[in-house]
Amino acid sequence: ETAVFQTPNYHVTQVGNEVSFNCKQTLGHDTMYWYKQDSKKLLKIMFSYNNKQLIVNETVPRRFSPQSSDKAHLNLRIKSVEPEDSAVYLCASSPHWGGRAEQFFGPGTRLTVL
């Protein structure tokens, strides 16, 4: 099956803990993204990678760090979670970088910080 896969589906943790989310795409795409979707359902881009290279790094707190081992994988680590980090984190990929590239999204990882 070719798609974008994310693990875990849900994660509940306490303030100050470290969490890691995994994303893998089997579509053969060059570009991957991490988005944060808040309670109002707005999607905000966090990071974009093209062929394992960081292309876009929006203004996100330093505790967030993306990790790419190859162009099919883009993980997200949060060093010390805060309550405002509670959200859905969506991973996406596209065939290549650039405005005409259609994006394919994973189902998301729902993070709750207590």
Add this chain to the structure above:
Amino acid sequence: DAKTTQPDSMESTEGETVHLPCSHATISGNEYIYWYRQVPLQGPEYVTHGLQQNTTNSMAFLAIASDRKSSTLILPHVSLRDAAVYHCILRVAHNNNAPRFGAGTKLSVKP
């Protein structure tokens, strides 16, 4: 990428044809119009896109105004499965920025 404006919500009934509007008054000549939809507990799903000409695929028909300042996503004979949030976004062909999504239009479908 230029900004888009969509209604917060729309209601429909199964079997109807639904017209979802999107305003993009400041669109520039090299910006494409993309539509995605998102159902609960899933990521956004690509629906269609266009530049100037109307486009059609198995999911929807995209009507683009001649001045390109607005577009309408037309969903024929909606079913309950079409209930979703529909996002209209603009993207420049060779832009280095990642796509940015607004709140979209929440489409409700009644039996």
